[in-house]
Amino acid sequence: MNGFLGTYSVSLDDKGRINVPAKFKGLLEQDIPQLVMCVMDGFLIVFPQREWGANEERLSHLNPSEKEDRNKLREFYARATECEIKSGKILIPAAQREAAGLKNEVMIVGMSKTFELWAPDRWEKESG
Amino acid sequence: MNGFLGTYSVSLDDKGRINVPAKFKGLLEQDIPQLVMCVMDGFLIVFPQREWGANEERLSHLNPSEKEDRNKLREFYARATECEIKSGKILIPAAQREAAGLKNEVMIVGMSKTFELWAPDRWEKESG
DNA sequence: AGGATTATGTCGCAAAGTGTCGAAAAGTGT
DNA sequence: ACACTTTTCGACACTTTGCGACATAATCCT
Numbered sequence: 001m002n003g004f005l006g007t008y009s010v011s012l013d014d015k016g017r018i019n020v021p022a023k024f025k026g027l028l029e030q031d032i033p034q035l036v037m038c039v040m041d042g043f044l045i046v047f048p049q050r051e052w053g054a055n056e057e058r059l060s061h062l063n064p065s066e067k068e069d070r071n072k073l074r075e076f077y078a079r080a081t082e083c084e085i086k087s088g089k090i091l092i093p094a095a096q097r098e099a100a101g102l103k104n105e106v107m108i109v110g111m112s113k114t115f116e117l118w119a120p121d122r123w124e125k126e127s128g
Numbered sequence: 129m130n131g132f133l134g135t136y137s138v139s140l141d142d143k144g145r146i147n148v149p150a151k152f153k154g155l156l157e158q159d160i161p162q163l164v165m166c167v168m169d170g171f172l173i174v175f176p177q178r179e180w181g182a183n184e185e186r187l188s189h190l191n192p193s194e195k196e197d198r199n200k201l202r203e204f205y206a207r208a209t210e211c212e213i214k215s216g217k218i219l220i221p222a223a224q225r226e227a228a229g230l231k232n233e234v235m236i237v238g239m240s241k242t243f244e245l246w247a248p249d250r251w252e253k254e255s256g
Numbered sequence: 257a258g259g260a261t262t263a264t265g266t267c268g269c270a271a272a273g274t275g276t277c278g279a280a281a282a283g284t285g286t
Numbered sequence: 287a288c289a290c291t292t293t294t295c296g297a298c299a300c301t302t303t304g305c306g307a308c309a310t311a312a313t314c315c316t
Contacts, residue, residue: 002164002180006209007223011305015263019304023210041195058193072193087265088304094262109206111192112184116202127206139295143273147294215275216293222272263312273302282293
């Protein structure tokens with residue numbers, strides 16, 4: 001497997017869940033069902049448990065008494081949420097849906113080790 | 129074998145698959161059946177597994193927490209898709225067919241380590 | 257506790273992906 | 287040119303996946 005690749009359009013069900021594309025399932029289920037979902041600049045990043053660990057490692061070099069670094073840390077931790085894959089679906093909490101402007105349709109965008117969730121209109125703008 | 133050479137015209141079947149030219153099969157089947165197909169500027173580029181690895185290597189120095197770099201990474205990962213040769217055929221997912229404007233006929237263009245897929249009219253313009 | 261809101265599981269249909277086979281077409285050797 | 291082999295192609299049946307809908311379960315609030 002080559003990590004999370006590709007762009008998928010999936011629908012949010014009436015309860016705010018998405019179906020994980022089959023190609024991602026393989027990657028996730030070998031792993032642990034836990035995920036960390038993190039609000040970025042208008043979209044969401046999803047870290048499989050393992051990658052979140054690696055990310056924390058990276059963040060651990062930042063110095064919490066430096067204002068710059070502190071902001072960066074806050075960016076990650078403050079708006080992150082733990083999720084799980086259940087019955088092949090991920091529930092996106094209301095706050096995160098809100099933050100990313102997700103309505104009925106969600107673009108799932110592979111980024112190798114992680115993947116992102118975008119509202120279609122924002123994705124459109126981003127990807128040209 | 130000397131890598132992927134030559135230009136072939138093949139047809140898309142009713143489900144969007146192409147038959148891999150016999151001359152390419154040797155090269156691919158010795159190898160691993162996995163491929164990565166990536167949308168470029170109006171056409172598709174197909175990386176055998178091994179070559180994709182080399183490409184990732186090239187991307188690995190980018191820092192996913194830098195916005196600039198992140199965009200660059202996204203350009204590759206988001207537009208890529210994992211495929212396989214199955215029964216001598218490659219399924220080109222609907223999104224990729226769309227992106228490359230593929231209809232009934234596809235030009236397969238050898239590029240040594242990789243090969244490309246073009247809609248005939250676009251290829252005409254490019255090579256003409 | 258009761259009712260509302262949020263979360264989770266399951267099922268069936270429609271759409272997308274896959275395997276196979278035989279006929280047509282292209283390529284090969286004599 | 288002819289027979290023979292290989293490759294390509296279309297068709298069909300089958301399998302898997304995505305998605306909406308509904309039912310059930312958990313949680314929160316007053």
